[in-house]
Structure formats: structure tokens, C-alpha cells
Amino acid sequence: MDINYIEEIISDNIGLAPDSIGHRGIARALEERLKALNISNIDAYIALFKTDRHEIERFIEKIVVHESWFFRDDEPFEFLKNWVTDTWLPAAKKGKLPRHDRTLRVLSIACATGEEPLSIAISLLEAGLSVSQFHIDAIDISSAAIQQARLGLFRKHSFRCKRTDVQSLYFTAADDHEYKIDDCILQAVDFQQCNLFDADFARRWQPFDIIFCRNLLIYCNDSARKKALSIIDHLLLPDGLLFLGSSETTMPLPEGFTRSRHPRSFAFLRKQGCESAEKPAAKAEHCEKQKSGNNGKMKADQRRHEATENSNKTEPARDAVLISPKADTEAQQRRLRELQQRKLKSLMQKGQSPGLAEKNDRPCWKLIGVSGDQSCKELKKCIHCRNCHVYSEAGRNLLEQAAPRDYLEEWTGEIARQKAPEAMGTLSLLIFRIEQEWLALPTTIFKEVTAVKSIHTIPHRSNNIFMGLVSIRGEILLCVSLARLLGLKQVKNAVQNRPHVYSRMVVVGEGSDRWVFPVDEIQDIHRMPANAIKNAPV
DSSP states (O other): OHHHHHHHHHHHHHOBOHHHHOHHHHHHHHHHHHHHHTOOOHHHHHHHHHHOHHHHHHHHHHHOOOOOOTTTTSHHHHHHHHHIIIIIHHHHHTTOSSSSSOOEEEEEESOTTTHHHHHHHHHHHHTTOOTTSEEEEEEESOHHHHHHHHHTEEOGGGOOSSOSSHHHHHEEEOSTTOEEEOHHHHTTEEEEEOOTTSTTGGGGOOOEEEEEEOSSGGGBOHHHHHHHHHHHHHHEEEEEEEEEOGGGTTSOOOTTEEEOSSTTOOEEEEOTTOOOOHHHHHHHHHHHHHHHTHHHHHHHHHHHHHHHHOTTSOOOGGGSOSSOGGGOOHHHHHHHHHHHHHHHHHHHHTTOOHHHHHHOOOOHHHHTSTTTTOOOTTHHHHSSGGGSHHHHHHHHHHHHSOOOTTHHHHHHHHHHSOOOGGGSSEEEEEEEEETTEEEEEEGGGEEEEEOOOOOBOOTTTOOSSEEEEEEETTEEEEEEOHHHHTTOOOOTTOSOSOSOOOOEEEEEEETTEEEEEEESEEEEEEEEEGGGOOOOOO
């Protein structure tokens, strides 16, 4: 009964579902608090727990999860940068924002020790915004986590993302194996100890363009989850973005949210014109009415009106923009330019040109490699990016990085998610070009793709279709011409304005039978729905 009482109090305060962290976790926290207070009688502790609010907060500190790292999941931050450059900035320039101050407002809920909101700040700076163009509020229930976040000191376990340049670009080494984030980035985030489930939480804030609430809802009970989503719905502006954790994307959301098409971004866009959830607003109005009658209702109506349409008026001090345009000093601008130059230098060392690096932070194989403009000088030697040491090193870093604690849980939710109908019944095809025709065959019949080899004709046997014999790794194989077999016309300069196009020989076979045929270009492997494949035209 004693531990059940504690679980009920904790659930009422922070919405925690005890099963989400396990009853052993709560029992362990109870043992630690008894030992710290030198109390042997559980009933005595329960009496203290009932009357001392600070003891409840200390107990909560023992059970909250602070697991976080920079650029966790990576893709949410890639999508954030794309959305800012493609959607928000154009709307701001045209004056089509819901507010008139043109300041991007972001809220990070359950920010832990600060890795997430600081990753958001870095992403916005990399998207081209200055520190005066955005404001980030970061909240967490744990006062210890908030104090740690404000220091801006992090250890190596905070750098587990795919990006390997974060630590070198935005941090400097400190004592005791810690790394200090640059001050201009730290000052762009306002860290506050706050409880999402406080009765007046929704009334404290002006609306936000973006809300991050990742990996919090999975720890909440049903009623707390509904309340959290209702508050988020109330605080998020029309056309705003909501980011959830990967295992939270299947939870029912308020009406009007549509999922982003960006893979693994776990982002949801709120449609323009959808009304905010009325429950928090109605509750605020009811409280005001009880206090001041009709005058209270007028104030509540005025507050909601100001929150959505009239943000040019002076806001309360706690909601003021952290860094105003006047605070965007020359020293800050100079420091940001230094960070940008450091980033460009890092990208150039990876094989990217400054012009390409300024546009986005994609890997070199997507910019200048086979998936880009194919201008990389190494392609002539490596043939494909998969044979390059840069690509291999990126794959090795990905495989060798430490697995996060909730890795299994996240992938369980991802695998359990219902697959789109078009993703089922697909075929894997290798696409290649002969003359001007693009053709494809199932990847299961391909044995090897190799450079062009010498073809040895056979007297009185070779013809237009059977070209002769080819030696592949010491094995003599028959070589045929698909171009002549299919009656494809030979065209000079079939490909123009392509810097690197290489002819190849392809080895196909089934069972013990193997054949070789030349192709003019190999594109890539693609998956296509089986019902989209039709017979060749006659």
C-alpha cells in the first residue's frame, strides 16, 4: 500500500505511468531517499511525503529519465532545417506569418540536460537564421537537469549522433573530459524548470511555431497523455510543427495534424485554419470567471486574442524574446561567422566544396557523388561511392556508435507501425542503360558488375548477338549483345552534359549458367511495386 500511495502521488504530479519505468525503479528510488534521510520506518517517510512538497520534488529527481544526446535521430533536425529554409523564411519575407514580429518561437518539452534544444539552435543557425530571428524555450521537470543544461558542459556520451563534426565545430575542450558549447549558442536557449502538468502551464506562454515533445508521452498515463496533447494543441500556431518520438507517432493526435513525408522525421504539421483545443482555454476562462466574474472572462478572451493575433503588444517579462535584434551585436555576428567558416573548412576536408556546403549539410556522396552531380574527382578511380574510403568510414562510424538505451523500444514501435500499401509486394530491380533505352532486371539474377573487358571472338561462331568470350576473374563466359537482341538503334552522343558516365559489363545467371552483356551505364538499385511493372511494348 505504501509504495502504491507514492505511485499515485507521482502520477498526479507529473502524469507518470508507473509501468513505464517499472515498480522496481520506484522502489529503488524509495530506498535511496530512506537512506539519504536516515529513516528506517516507511510510515514515517510517507508522513513526510504527504506534507513536504520539496521531498516530492527530490523523489521525482530520482525517477526521471535524463537520457539524451545531440542530434538524436538526426532526421528531425534535417527536416527542421528544410522546413525553415523552404517554408518559414519565404513566409516571413512575404509577411504571411501568424504573428508580425517574424521571430521563430520554439518550445522543447522535457529537454533533459539540454542536448535537444541546443541541437535545435545549431540547426536554425545552419539554416541561415541569426540569433535575433528565433527564440527557444526549453523546460524540464528536473531542476538538476536544468542547472546542468545552463552550464553548457557535456561529456562524450552526448555525442552519439551520425554527425561527426558537431563536437569540433561548436565545442571547446574543458576540464575533466568535458566539452563546453559555444556561448552564442548557449545564450540562444532559455532553460526553465517547469512542469507541463501544472494547472496554469498553458496560460504562461505565447504560441509557438515549433514544439518538440519527444519521448515524454511514452512515460505518461492515458489521462496525462491526453492533457499533454491538449496543451500542445493549444500552444501550437496554425501551420506549426510538432515533433514526437519514434514510438509515439502511432498515438492519436488532436484533429488537424498530418504526418510529414520526410522519412524518420517523426514530425506532424498542423493544418492552417484548425482551431486550438478549447479545453485549456476554457479552463483558464473558468478560473478567471470564478475570481473576477464577467471581468475575468473578458481578460481571458483578450489574452487568447493577443496570443494568436496581436503579438506586437508588449509580452510579460518571462515570455520576452531572449535575444532581441538590438542584442545581435557585432561580436555575436563575428563569432557566428567564425563558426560557419570552421564548418565549411570541415566539410571541404570531407570532399565537399564550399558552395555545396553552404546549401545543406548532406554527405558528399549525395552532393558530388553518384547521387549528386558526379563531379567528385575520386569517381574515376572508385567507380562508385561505395568503394570510397569516405563512404566506408561513415558506415563504420554508424555501426560502431553506442546504441541508445531506448533503441529496442523505438524500433519496436517503428516495426509495429502499419506499412503503407505501396510498400508491400515490391520488387528489387537494377536499372541500367543501353543506347538511349533505360532497362531493368531483377537484382536476384545479377552476379557481378565489372569494368569493360576484352571480348575474344570465335571464328564462324560470333555474330550480331553472340559477341564472343570474356574472362571474368579467370572464368570464361559467353558474351551477348542485348542492344542487337532487342533491336536498339545505335546513337552517337546518347548522353550529354554528364561529367562521369562509364560503360560496364554485367554478369547475370541462374543456377550454374552465367552470361555477360555490356551496358552503357549503371544507375542504381530501386524497389518498385509489382503491379507497376508491365510487359514491354511490342
